Amino acid sequence: MVYTIKDVAKQARVSTATVSRILNNQPGYSEKTKAKVLQVIEELGYEPNAVARGLVKKRTHTIGVLFPSVSSLFSGKLLSGIESVTHAKESSVIVCHTQESGSKTMKYLHLLNEKRIDGLIFTSEVLKDEYYDYIQKMDIPLVLLATESPEFQVPYVKVSDYQASYSATRYLIEKGHTKIGMLSGSSLDMIAGIPRIEGFKQALQEHDLLSANAENIFGGEDFGYEEGKKNFTLLRKQFPDMTALFCASDHLAMGAMSAAVEMGMKIPEDLSIIGYDNLPIAEMAIPPLTTVEQPLEEMGKKAAAGLFHMLESGDKMKAEIMPHQIIERKTVKHL
Template sequence: MKPTIRDVAKMAAVSISTVSRVMNAPESVNESKRIRVLEAIEKLQYQPNSFARGLIYNKSFTFGLLIPDIENVFYTGIIRGMQDACIKLGYSLMICNTDRDRHRLLSYIDAFHEKQVDGIVFASDMMFPEYYAKLVRCKIPFVLLSTHSDEFEVPCVEIDDEKAAYDAAKFLVELGHREIGMIGFDHENSISGPPRFQGFARAMMEAGLDGNVKKVKGAAHRFEQAYQAAHELFTEYPGLTAVFCVADEFAMGVISYLKDRNILVPGQVSVVGFDNLRFANMFVPKLTTIAQPMYDMGYRAAEKLHELVTTGKVEVLREKMEHKLIVRESSREK
């Protein structure tokens, strides 16, 4: 018969709560009791049951992650970082794909509540008042990842999207380009789209290239849509020599469009992406791009959520992580 926590407590001559503290907060137990418990665990080959642990601490030791598009490679790094942090911190991770559907997202919050998750990481989507109200009503601590809320005081982990886009656009200006366009996000509820456009516009206006601010077309997260947006952009502005794209997948769509029309990248047009997906270094030409620390962002979001769950607050409410411009083959001097 499988040994239980009661068996360990009996053999070590301690209480069940002492056994639990040895497993979860060993520094809180005096050395003699701790040694007896550890010896009993080893002798009985006891493996703690997470459900039983949850009953003792009134916790499920589970975090939930809400992401808008599980097919987007951007989230693989996020998930890996969160998963590694959860393993270190003693949590399991549940992942739900919302498809940016409000009804589905709200139903997932209900599901997380029923599963008694200890906290939720809410990634890359707008924090609408109804989402916030439901999370507060369910009393589930939550942290925003790769997004933020101007309306609510919610902990978040993200990069400075405006500054990152500014750096990308300024880089193209410094290469000598004057006819520069942009492929941005076109859906109305984009959280990163507006600041990335603002960063592009700031770089253009600082360089005295105000006319480029209107040379922008939108797409909604997919390669095919970026391909079509590139067609619209170059049809309207055929003299462009550079394009800034707010996602690597967009940059790949633009390059594919140009290749199909025998326009050389970077020989005739330079292209800069955003994210630094692992494919960015495999694509031909290799993408110049803004690197987001996706793994570190996921890892840090889990740590911040753990801090919120265990202490009821976080030391840094809105945490900005560093981006980096990675120069590869898709850009060159004009």
Template sequence: MAASIKDVAKEAGVSIATVSRVLNDIDVVNEETKKKVQEAIQKLGYRPNIVARSLKTQRTKTIGILIPDISSQFYPEIVRGAEDVSNIYDYNVILCNSDLDAEKEKEYLRVLKEKMVDGVLYMSSSLKPDITELIRELDLKTVLVESSDEEGTFPSVTIDNVKAGYDSANYIINKGNKDIAYIGVAKDAGNAWGHRYKGFEKAMKEHNIEINKDMVFFGDLRTETGYKGIAQILKKASSIDAVVCASDEIAMGAINALRENQLSVPQDVDVIGFNNIYSARVYYPNLTTVAQPMYDMGSIAMRMLIKLINQKTIEQGHYVLDHEIIERDSCK
């Protein structure tokens, strides 16, 4: 039979109220008594009833993390950073994967509300107005990671994706490339992925290079998008010097398709990825890519959210972290 709070109080020789104060981290209990209670909890293997506790405190010490694609190597590193911080502050995590489905995102937000989570770290595949409206309607304390909403309503941790997309294209252009393809997500997506194309457009315009619509392919950030994109581009384009990709997975799919068409990377075509996932370092050729500080994005966002939950001042509402281009072997 599971130990009760009454059993803990008896073992420690204190009142039930004192055990409750220790469990809720109320400072009025002296260190010696607190130690006795903690030792009794450990000895008896007592686990608080979270539901009963939450009814009293209106807190569950639980945070929801919503990611768009669990198969991507990008999001687990963000989650690891977030979870390391949540463990420090004794918060539990519920991880939800929307699988790039906006309706599934909405359903998970409703489920997290029903589970009475204290807050949500939200990584979106769309960040459409109806989703941000739902977050407001559900009154969920939320920090956005990777993207930010246009109005700047929600705290966020991002990089400057327009600038990163610009830097990526600029890097390729400065290699002397003119026939440049782009594979990624359309700019009207409204999130980080679409912003990368805006940066690409800006760089091309500044260098007076016309964007050939036959050399632009939009899909998601998965490997299949890169493979399909190159297959379609090669059917229409007369020549190709380089490919700017919105993710490392896209870059890998693109390289596979180029190989199948007897085009070598980087001898014939330069390819640049985005994110700097682990596979970018071990894939052949090793990918030149735009690096995001994934772990830091997760840890900073979780610290912000815990402050928000505990009604503490957030020094900065929107963190824009640095990105950098990592030069490897996929560009000449």
């Protein structure tokens, strides 16, 4: 039998308005009345939504995830890992697409607070003061995924972008390349832009190549395909002797490969390219793209598992740097 709010009110001997106020955590009733209504809700199994169950059991079995982009393969792999753990914990995920907009992020945080989520995973962008302050007021566990905060002591799960970029550049150097360009994200991006640029520079500097290549970093507005295609054309004019290119995402690499082919270049005969992320498109590219792998699905699993650990134990999870590796395919030539 499916019970209604009227059934709850009748058995608890209160008005439906009182039941509604209790369910929505509004004032206007005694603690004794609240305890009676919650007891009836549990006895009847009345669950109009997750809020009612949360009031009874102190959990809504729902977590929130904030993504700056939900259309990318990058976000899809992270979400796959998050959902696998969440499903095993008999919980659900509310996914919010912020588009890196402060107003949208705050709007979604208010919404998630109204939904009384148990915890939050915040991905890929900067944890601003206003976000952190509001999440603190929500009083829920928070885990950062594919990002970190130098300002706030929040647990995170990510790859070291600096080390991964360093590894990719050193790989090209070990293949005999000395004229190496880079397509990066924004040079103002503290999360993935600056660390990847600095890792690239460090590898060049250790091999006395920095002075010859320092000006051959072309930063874009984002890590997308169109940026890669456009900026490769500009970088090629600036650096015509380039024999190898490190791209700070697989999407940038795919754009660069497309532009190179349109110029009549062959990959890797005329230009070697290495990407970053190891998204499914890297393996499907022609030729298949050599790239730095971030274990995105495993990162999503680690973040979700850490969040549930905090919910269940009350302990804070430890930050975790995940391993990266070079996935060798067909786009880098040994000189």
